[in-house]
Amino acid sequence: MGKKSFYITTTLPYVNAPLHMGHALEFVRADTIARHKKLQGFDVFFNTGTDEHGMKIYEKAIEKGLSPKEFTDQGFETFKEQLKMFGVSDDVHFVRTTDMHHEMAAQEFWKRVKNNGYIYKKNYQAKYCVGCESEKTDSELVNGECPLHPGRALELISEENYFFKFSEFGKKLLEFYEKNPVFVVPDFRLNEMKNFIKNGLQDFSISRLKEKMPWGIEVPDDKEHVMYVWFDALVNYISTLGWPDQMENFEKYWGNGNPTQYCGKDNTRFQSVMWQAMLMAANVPNSHQIIVNGFITADGGVRMSKTLGNVVDPRDVVKEYGTDVLRYFLLREISSFEDSPFTIERFKDAYNSGLANGLGNLTSRILTLSEKYLEKCPEVEKEFDFPQFFEFLEQFDIQKATHHIWNEVTDLDKFIQETEPFKVVKVDEKKGKELISDMVVRLCKIAQMLNPIMPETSVTILHLIKANKKPEKPLFLRKE
Numbered sequence: 001m002g003k004k005s006f007y008i009t010t011t012l013p014y015v016n017a018p019l020h021m022g023h024a025l026e027f028v029r030a031d032t033i034a035r036h037k038k039l040q041g042f043d044v045f046f047n048t049g050t051d052e053h054g055m056k057i058y059e060k061a062i063e064k065g066l067s068p069k070e071f072t073d074q075g076f077e078t079f080k081e082q083l084k085m086f087g088v089s090d091d092v093h094f095v096r097t098t099d100m101h102h103e104m105a106a107q108e109f110w111k112r113v114k115n116n117g118y119i120y121k122k123n124y125q126a127k128y129c130v131g132c133e134s135e136k137t138d139s140e141l142v143n144g145e146c147p148l149h150p151g152r153a154l155e156l157i158s159e160e161n162y163f164f165k166f167s168e169f170g171k172k173l174l175e176f177y178e179k180n181p182v183f184v185v186p187d188f189r190l191n192e193m194k195n196f197i198k199n200g201l202q203d204f205s206i207s208r209l210k211e212k213m214p215w216g217i218e219v220p221d222d223k224e225h226v227m228y229v230w231f232d233a234l235v236n237y238i239s240t241l242g243w244p245d246q247m248e249n250f251e252k253y254w255g256n257g258n259p260t261q262y263c264g265k266d267n268t269r270f271q272s273v274m275w276q277a278m279l280m281a282a283n284v285p286n287s288h289q290i291i292v293n294g295f296i297t298a299d300g301g302v303r304m305s306k307t308l309g310n311v312v313d314p315r316d317v318v319k320e321y322g323t324d325v326l327r328y329f330l331l332r333e334i335s336s337f338e339d340s341p342f343t344i345e346r347f348k349d350a351y352n353s354g355l356a357n358g359l360g361n362l363t364s365r366i367l368t369l370s371e372k373y374l375e376k377c378p379e380v381e382k383e384f385d386f387p388q389f390f391e392f393l394e395q396f397d398i399q400k401a402t403h404h405i406w407n408e409v410t411d412l413d414k415f416i417q418e419t420e421p422f423k424v425v426k427v428d429e430k431k432g433k434e435l436i437s438d439m440v441v442r443l444c445k446i447a448q449m450l451n452p453i454m455p456e457t458s459v460t461i462l463h464l465i466k467a468n469k470k471p472e473k474p475l476f477l478r479k480e
Helices: 021-039 055-063 068-085 100-115 166-179 187-198 229-234 247-255 265-281 314-321 323-332 344-373 387-394 398-419 421-427 429-449 455-467
Strands: 005-009 043-050 093-096 119-129 134-136 155-164 207-209 222-227 260-264 289-293
Touching: 005 021, 005 247, 021 043, 021 260, 021 289, 021 314, 021 323, 021 387, 021 398, 043 068, 043 247, 055 068, 068 093, 068 314, 068 323, 100 119, 100 229, 100 265, 155 207, 155 222, 155 265, 166 187, 166 265, 187 265, 222 229, 229 265, 260 265, 265 289, 314 323, 323 344, 323 398, 323 455, 344 398, 344 421, 344 429, 344 455, 387 398, 398 421, 398 429, 421 429, 429 455
Parallel strands: 005 043, 005 260, 043 093, 260 289
Antiparallel strands: 119 134, 119 155, 207 222
8 A cells, every 4th residue: 555645835935036034934844744744654745946927027137137037047046055954855846937837737727717717808907016916905005005015116007907707706715614624724814814705805817918027928829918927826736746737646646645835924815715716716626724824023023124124034044053953943933823033132042042051962961971881872663653743743833843842852851950860870880871771762752853843953863872972062052
């Protein structure tokens, strides 16, 4: 019998700028769940990639004196390099919305939606934020500007476009949510989407005139129009699996792999409402679950902004502290579902207390005793079962899962203080060795649980245990 399959995907960032801390959070969390599922024996398809069409990509390419293709090729290579900083698994699958197969899939998806009667053409006017690549109603604006991109003038669109009959899917979506009460995690995000739908869905434009926006996938049977970037990009989640012409992986991972989507809270509407309606319109099965992150903010809940000078660049953090330390902070100190601040002060405090004085010091103390008093490391089961830890990960509450590990670290540290094996072994060698062996086994369990959280650190500690050697240098040097 073959392995059970599991499919997980991030959203696709645009290639016009470096990845920021919010991206890091999404990639690290999706990677953690992918690693967790692999530990459970699943055949995992982990999808990510780059969104490469649309006005902001086109404008940035022209600004840099490059063709859009040259610009996106460079951006994709930069993206892949940045993912390495976050410790994302080597076997991740990459999709680009400029891939020939994706473009074919997007056009086929369009045809199916149109043939099913959900696409029509009309003249319209709208205010459009290029930064978000989406239309804005007056109620969404603050002082006449997009709150996510203040200072950037809105585009006024007045042209004939193709529209998607979004308004016809309100009832179907609410029925779908009713049958799938944990479709969006956390539940308060699902309630937000229910309220959004109950306020009435409006048909939305899904094309742009090619003469005004030439960088996009051509609309089937109409060379004057290109697809709206979101309509095109969302199809990546199935095109990456070979849909519609190579259906083996699609059936395996989308049909039977509980397709799971990570996204930020500003993306919830696109992933859990728009995309689900589009899937219904094309007669393609819906996603299984949408997991929604809060925002990473600056101190006091203020939005990170280059203008305010409060941005923490993940590249700088990794350069000084390493990949696993960034993962540790994002997974332990950032709320699983709510907004959370990321400041260098908070980061250093968490690093020193949890890693330098915590896990690193504990590992050194135990393995120093083991190397000195044990002939070899104790026989350790190949894989332990961690029901509570796994349950937290099944609920996508990665912060609770990480706290669970550090509770074990604290308990083991307390055990050393209370039993003082370094004293016992000198007066009762047998009992002292038993205490030390017990500590090594417990440290091994901690290292195994670290596998999806801090994979490099997990491997390092397990290697030291197997070799029965103390670290030659501290795993985490204290920072002043």
